Amino acid sequence: MEKTRLGQTDLMVSKLGFGSIPIQRIPEDEAVAVIRRCLELGITYLDTANAYTTSEGRIGKAIAGERDGLILSTKSQARTREGIASHLKQSLDQLGAKYIDLYLFHNVSDLKNLETVLDPHGPMAVLKEAKRTGQIKHIGITSHQIDTAKEAVKSDQFETIMFPFNVVACEAADELLPLARKHDVGFIAMKPLAGGMLDDATTAFKFLLQFPDVVPIPGIERIPEIEEIVGVLEGPREMSAAEQENMRRLRQETGNQFCRRCDYCQPCTVEIPISTVMAFPSIARRMPRESLVSGFLADAMEKAANCTECGDCEERCPYHLPIREMIASYVELYQALKNT
Template structure:
C-alpha cells in the first residue's frame, strides 16, 4: 500500500481508506473479518460517523488491538456547541477510545448550516474545546457543495475536507483541490465509485489517484471488495488511453440523475430500502441482469407502492434527486 500526507495533520494515510457506511449491513464477526483484511493489506484510515447506526461500535471493536497503527475519523451532523459536545462523547464511548484522530463537521449543505456551525456557540466551538481537552486531535469538514466547503477551508479552522469526487462528479473539484493544496488541508474523497454506480472500481479509483488527493474512502462490506480496492492503492498506475475511454463511456451512460447509495434518505417511515431499489434498477437497466434484479426486488419487504409521498427522503438527499418519481419509474421496470 502506498501512502500520502493528510494535509498538515502530520498523518500519512493509505491511498485507499475504509468507508464505514456499508458495515452497518453485516454482523460484528463479519465486520471484524473485513476490517482485519483491510489492516493486513495496509489500509490505515477508517472513516465512520455518528449517523451510521452501529458503524462506530463495529469499527471500535475491530480496531481495538491496532489502535496505534490506525487513523480513525468520525463526524456529526450536530450544528451547535451542545449537540456536538454530546456527540463527541458518544463517539468516544462507541469507538472505545480516549481520543479520536479526526472529527468532522458533517454535511455542510447550505449557507444556513454553515452559519450555524461557525457561530460562537456553534459546532466548531465544541470541536476546538474537545481538541484543547485532548478528546480529538484534528478538525475537518464534509459536504457535497464545493462552494461551501471552499468557504470553510478559507476560514483556516479545518485541517481536512471530505467531498464526493468521481469520474461522474467533477464540477468544482479542481478549485477545491487547488485551495486544499495551497493551505495544507488534506483532501478525503468520498463516493469515489459514485455510490457503486461505476462498475469498474479499478479504473474509477486509479482515475482519482491522478489528482492531488490524500485518500479515497470507498465503502466496503466484504473481503473481496477490500482486496480489489486495496490492490489499486498498492499499485496506482495511470490509466491508459483505452482504459480512460472505457471509463468515460460508462460515465456518459450514467448521466447525473442516479442514486449514489449514500443512504442519507433513510430511514423511510414505510421501511422502503430506497438505495436497494435503485441498485436493482441499475442491474436491470445497465448491466443486463434483469432476472436477477427482479428476483431480488420481489424479495424486498416494502416496495415503492408503499410510499406515502411524504417527501422526507428528498429533503435529506444531498443530490436533490426526485426520489418519489424515481421510485415509481423503478417499480414500473422491476414490478
C-alpha cells in the first residue's frame, strides 16, 4: 500500500490507518484476525487508545513478534503527570512494545484543556521525558473542536493533529488543514465514515483521497469492510458523476445529523452531556450491549431523558443540528436496548 508522510514526524505511514474502536465488541480471536488481515493488506499504521478497553491488548496479541515496520499510535485522556505516566506504562505493556511511535493527548475538548496539556510542568513534561528516553517517538493531539485544534497546531508543540474529517463534515479543509500544512503538522482524519453514518465507502474514501497528505483511520470490525476500502484505494480515484451526485445527497441527508462532538452547544440547562448522547447510535453499533446500558454512556442517556426541550443548545450549535429531536430518538433507542 502507498505511504504518506505524516508531517514533521517524517513517519511514512500506510495511506490508510487502522482505527481500533470496533474491535472491542467482537471476540478476541476475531479481533486478532481482523488486525492480521489489515497487516496483510499493507496497513502499517495502527491507532488505539487507553480508553478503548481491550483494544491495545488485542493489537499487542495480533502484532506479537511483528512490531518492526509498524507505526503504533495510542492516546491518553489523563491530564495529570501521574495519570499520563501510568497510561503510558499500561499502553507499552498492553501493546508489548518497547516504544510507541506516536503518543496523543486524547480528546482535548476546549481551550482550557489545551492550556492544561501545554503546561510545561503538566502531563506534557512526562511525554517530553518519555520522548527523550525513547519510550515514545512523537507527540500529537486529538480534538473535536475546530478552534482548539487550530490553536493546538499554532502552538507548534504537537507533531500531528487528529480531527473529524469526512465527506459530510469537511470543515477542516477550510482552515485547519491548510494551517496544519503550514506548520508541517501531520493530519489524521478520524471518523472517515462519519462514525458509521456513511455506508458508501467508495464515495467516502474517494472524497478523502483528494487530500493526499491526510491519513484516514477507519474503525474496522469485519474483514470485508477493510477489503472494500482497500479496493477503493486501488481503483480509479476520480469521482464518477454518480458518485458526485451521491456525495451531494449524503451531505444533504446526513450533514445536519452528524455531531462533530465539539461541545459548542454546552452548557445544557439540565447538564446533559449532549455530544456523548449524540454519539449513542454510533457507539451502539460498535460496542457490546453491556457497555451501553451501564457506565458513563448509560448515565448520559438517563440524563438525556430529562431534556426540557428548551432549545438553548440548538442556538449555539454551529452545524444547526436538530438536537432536541435527535436526543428524543436516541433516548428511545436506549430505552429499547435497556429493555431487551
